[in-house]
Amino acid sequence: MKLSTHQPKIIVVGSSSIDLVMNTVQPALPGETVMAAQSENFFGGKGANQAVACSRLGTSVYLIGRVGMDPYGQQILRHLKDEGVNVAYISEDQDEPTGTAYVTSFDGKNSIVVVPSANRSLTPKKIEMAKDLFETADIVLVQLETSSEVLQQTYELCKKNKKRLGIYAAPATKLSDEIVDYATFIVAKKKDLSILFGEDRKEVILQKLPNKLFIRNDTNTTIYYDGEEMRYYQKEPENKAHNMGMGDAFTAGFAVALCHGNPIKECVKFGNDISLRVSAHRGSQRGLPHLRDLELK
Numbered sequence: 001m002k003l004s005t006h007q008p009k010i011i012v013v014g015s016s017s018i019d020l021v022m023n024t025v026q027p028a029l030p031g032e033t034v035m036a037a038q039s040e041n042f043f044g045g046k047g048a049n050q051a052v053a054c055s056r057l058g059t060s061v062y063l064i065g066r067v068g069m070d071p072y073g074q075q076i077l078r079h080l081k082d083e084g085v086n087v088a089y090i091s092e093d094q095d096e097p098t099g100t101a102y103v104t105s106f107d108g109k110n111s112i113v114v115v116p117s118a119n120r121s122l123t124p125k126k127i128e129m130a131k132d133l134f135e136t137a138d139i140v141l142v143q144l145e146t147s148s149e150v151l152q153q154t155y156e157l158c159k160k161n162k163k164r165l166g167i168y169a170a171p172a173t174k175l176s177d178e179i180v181d182y183a184t185f186i187v188a189k190k191k192d193l194s195i196l197f198g199e200d201r202k203e204v205i206l207q208k209l210p211n212k213l214f215i216r217n218d219t220n221t222t223i224y225y226d227g228e229e230m231r232y233y234q235k236e237p238e239n240k241a242h243n244m245g246m247g248d249a250f251t252a253g254f255a256v257a258l259c260h261g262n263p264i265k266e267c268v269k270f271g272n273d274i275s276l277r278v279s280a281h282r283g284s285q286r287g288l289p290h291l292r293d294l295e296l297k
Contacts, residue, residue: 001257001270001296008059008138008259013127013154014047015119015145016065016080016090017099018072019244019284027106042244042283043079044101045119046143046168049245049284053252053274054141055084058291059259064089064130065146066122072098073118089130093118099145103244110244114145114171122146124153131157138259139164139184141251144173155179164258168251169196180209185258187214187251206230211264216250218243220275222268231265235272237279245284250275 022036043052051063063085067073069092076098080087096118104111127150134140134157142154142165151167155178158165164184169175172192180186180197186209193215194200202215206225215223221234253274257267274289281287 001262001266002260003058003296004260006260008054008256009136010054010059010061010255010259011064011130011133011137011140012047012051012054012061013064013140013142013146013150014050015045015099015116015143016043016048016063016067016076017045017101017114017119018042018076019044019101019103021103021105021244021282024104024106027109027111028104040282042285043076044245044284045076045099046145046170046248048076048080048085049248049288050141050143050168050252050255051080051085052083052285053249053288054256056288056290057252057256057274059256060086062086062089062130062133064122064127064133066091066093066096066118066126068092068096068098068118069094070097072100089126089133091122091126093121096121112244116145119146122150124149127153127157134158134161134163137161137163139166139255141166141168141255143168143248144171148173151179152176155182158182166251166255166258168247170247172196174198183212185212185214185254187216187247187254189247190215190217203230214250214254214268214271216247218246220246220272220279222250222272224264224268226264231268233268233272235276237276243279244282245278245288246275248284249278249288 172195250271254271
């Protein structure tokens, strides 16, 4: 991945939360009570994960989101500021608490229940209030932990200002044709294809969306169609992976590389490299690398 002399300006529209992770000695089945060997708290939320990743990779990044007016919300705001993320467009909700995610982890596999709370009270009006940011952005990133109305408003502002739009389509929900057509790139999980596109045959979908759709799985493999043939890039962790936040890390890495003018192949490679770093650490943000720590050609 090559760096340009330009510092990219990236807007991230999305969620922030506190992840409550319970490491269990066996998977919990319906009707069962199991013991947790360890309990940990991490900063999370797909929007915050991507914003922190982009900031550590040397970009100027703004997060548009919402937290509760509570201790968790204050912790998140302080943390994001410390990470160099501009939080001027993160609003505080007096009625809804800060979003949380409850994660049960067993043998490297996670079951996650997300409680959006304040993230779901982010409204299109709040996105509109940040419309001036869109005029000078290099790219806008969005995920699906906020409402469909927020996604629509983000798309409309990108289209109005002729800005690139990157979507990490998780948690999966149906994407409209107009958003799919406009998006610069879409990152999706293989298991979510039928929900997102109404079709689960990846080769069929990929051929319809060349150099736009990037399908990932838990082994840090990315598959896409370059207009002539299917391309596969895999960089599997040597040890058992902690897969929380890997998709966010890939999305951020891909976007940063794209902003520096790299070809799609290099964007995919860089995204996978960033994702691999995350897998070596517990929590979605702990393993995100700083630009100074990377060996770039």
